[in-house]
Amino acid sequence: xxYDEDKQRLTVKLVYYGPALSGKTTNLMRLHDFxxxxxxxxxxxxxxxxxxxxxxxxxxxxxxxxxxxLVKFKLFTVPGQVAHDGTRKAVLSRTDGVVxxxxxxxxxxxxxxxxxxxxxxxxxxxxxxxxRLPLVVQFNKxxxxxxxxxxxxxxxxxxxxxxxxxxxALVGTGVLETFRLLLQRAYPVLDSACALGARHGxxxxxxxxxxxxxSLEQALSR
Amino acid sequence: MHEQPQNLxxxxxxxxxxLLKEFDRVRLEQxxxxxxxxxxxxxxxxxxxxxGPAHTSGGAQRLSFRLDFEPIGYLEGARVEALPAAVAxxxxxxxxxxxxxxxxxxxMEAVQADFTELQEKNTALQASEARYKALAESLEIxxxxxxxxxxxxxxxxxxxxxxxxxxxxxxxxxxxxxxxLGFVKSxxxxxxxxxxxxxxxxxxxxxxxxxxxxxxxxxxxxxxQMDALLEDFPVxxxxxxxGIERVAKIVxxxxxxxxxxxxxxxxxxxxxxxxxxxxxxxxxxxxxVQLVTDYGALPKLSCHPGRLAQVFMNLLLNAVQAIxxxxxxxxxxxxxxxxxxxxxxxxGRGMSEAVLARVFDPxxxxxxxxxxxxxxxxxxxxxxxxxxGRIAVDSQPGVGTTFTITIPVSxxx
Numbered sequence: 242x243x244y245d246e247d248k249q250r251l252t253v254k255l256v257y258y259g260p261a262l263s264g265k266t267t268n269l270m271r272l273h274d275f276x277x278x279x280x281x282x283x284x285x286x287x288x289x290x291x292x293x294x295x296x297x298x299x300x301x302x303x304x305x306x307x308x309x310x311l312v313k314f315k316l317f318t319v320p321g322q323v324a325h326d327g328t329r330k331a332v333l334s335r336t337d338g339v340v341x342x343x344x345x346x347x348x349x350x351x352x353x354x355x356x357x358x359x360x361x362x363x364x365x366x367x368x369x370x371x372x373r374l375p376l377v378v379q380f381n382k383x384x385x386x387x388x389x390x391x392x393x394x395x396x397x398x399x400x401x402x403x404x405x406x407x408x409x410a411l412v413g414t415g416v417l418e419t420f421r422l423l424l425q426r427a428y429p430v431l432d433s434a435c436a437l438g439a440r441h442g443x444x445x446x447x448x449x450x451x452x453x454x455x456s457l458e459q460a461l462s463r
Numbered sequence: 464m465h466e467q468p469q470n471l472x473x474x475x476x477x478x479x480x481x482l483l484k485e486f487d488r489v490r491l492e493q494x495x496x497x498x499x500x501x502x503x504x505x506x507x508x509x510x511x512x513x514x515g516p517a518h519t520s521g522g523a524q525r526l527s528f529r530l531d532f533e534p535i536g537y538l539e540g541a542r543v544e545a546l547p548a549a550v551a552x553x554x555x556x557x558x559x560x561x562x563x564x565x566x567x568x569x570x571m572e573a574v575q576a577d578f579t580e581l582q583e584k585n586t587a588l589q590a591s592e593a594r595y596k597a598l599a600e601s602l603e604i605x606x607x608x609x610x611x612x613x614x615x616x617x618x619x620x621x622x623x624x625x626x627x628x629x630x631x632x633x634x635x636x637x638x639x640x641x642x643x644l645g646f647v648k649s650x651x652x653x654x655x656x657x658x659x660x661x662x663x664x665x666x667x668x669x670x671x672x673x674x675x676x677x678x679x680x681x682x683x684x685x686x687x688q689m690d691a692l693l694e695d696f697p698v699x700x701x702x703x704x705x706g707i708e709r710v711a712k713i714v715x716x717x718x719x720x721x722x723x724x725x726x727x728x729x730x731x732x733x734x735x736x737x738x739x740x741x742x743x744x745x746x747x748x749x750x751x752v753q754l755v756t757d758y759g760a761l762p763k764l765s766c767h768p769g770r771l772a773q774v775f776m777n778l779l780l781n782a783v784q785a786i787x788x789x790x791x792x793x794x795x796x797x798x799x800x801x802x803x804x805x806x807x808x809x810x811g812r813g814m815s816e817a818v819l820a821r822v823f824d825p826x827x828x829x830x831x832x833x834x835x836x837x838x839x840x841x842x843x844x845x846x847x848x849x850x851x852g853r854i855a856v857d858s859q860p861g862v863g864t865t866f867t868i869t870i871p872v873s874x875x876x
Contacts, residue, residue: 282531287566301531312479327573
């Protein structure tokens, strides 16, 4: 979070974390499609040519609060490849919330687990309180075969404090829901830090409203 | 406005000013003028002129350009129809500049993150190295303590070994002294009896007179076997004197030997030391073992006579014990002026290879438990080494064993 009261700017950083090829970039692409152009920029992809060492995506979003405060969101994806931990840590640094994009396929269970452990470790290393970090776990690729059932996943994650969402980013389902849920969970911390509600007239609904209020069908129809 | 430390994170907000710095200002102005005409200008969102002339020219119009979704400045120019394309061009340039800045910054952060991790690992390694070092140091101290304990125990055992040989010597000496004491005592008893006979004869001589008395005296003379008595008496006395002299010799040897055992160095003739040691061990030889000495002329040696005497004593006692029946122990000394060589050989049973290999090991003994400390030869080797010398052993089963001690004349002192 970067808050400059004089310049009336708040920049919120959100990170899509997860194993390689679980659909983090697809999530960003769908959000880019669903959110009205006035509230979003273009996806910027940073990619070195021969390897994916520096690989990450950035989608800027934002809205202006009644107080005149510009609330800007920077959505990042991390490189999923195990080797690029340095970049992953750098991307994760200073984040205000995380969507963990897991791959629903049965073959990917171990990768999901390793990546989630890596998230917890790296959060500690870059100075984030993992227990308090706003986090949503999204199980993506609900549209493919050989996946864990929702019931199975809910059972497995029932003991954890994190909410689960189910998505099919390629189709578009669950992407907005996931993002809105993360915004909801990130709001209280930001509100207490910057008095979003009291000073800037930004309620949690307004805050979440950056993602629009359209239903999936309405969003898809645009 | 207060100055804040410059935020260099890759995910920071980039200002228009900062992004424009990535390009050559003059070139950029030329391009804008080429696109939008002479008075082309670039302004930030507050209207500050960043590129182009300070004042607006007549007929110029403005169009805003965006970074991300946010308008951050304006392009101004007379060629209104070219403004949208120029804005698109500037937005592309700014996007490229931001990409470049972010890429280099995130690369730095990633490298820094990896470096920090390496440093942490290094710190952890150093900590564990320090732990092992401390452990090694305390280990050294503990080993040192253990060594001291062992050395103390060894010194005690050396002392015990010395006492053991002294004990053996004492038994031999006691036997040697007891023997003459026995016959001297028996002789003195006989002398006492002879004296009674002489007294009786004397009374007879004093109390009687007359001629016939001579006959009685002669009868008494015969009766008391005075001829035999007078013959035996001097023999008996001489034998006793001889016995006493033997005891005196032993006592003298003892005195000799005990004076050797004073701590400290002195300059002595090893042959004399060997003689004195042999005298002490003489009782061990008995009649079955013959002692042969073959001394060469030796330079005086500065040494610890007591300790060397103990070495010789140990070797002599071993030699005698190695001889089951009759045999000989041979002592040879030689010197070439540089070294002194002492050989002590026996015609005993000899030693096998296995025994020979361990003969100097502490606590190794072929004697029964309790009969030897197993330190005799270890002590011998250590004492010889302390004199800068060496001890070698040569042995053949059934033929005998020879120890050779070589000590340099001028190694110390």
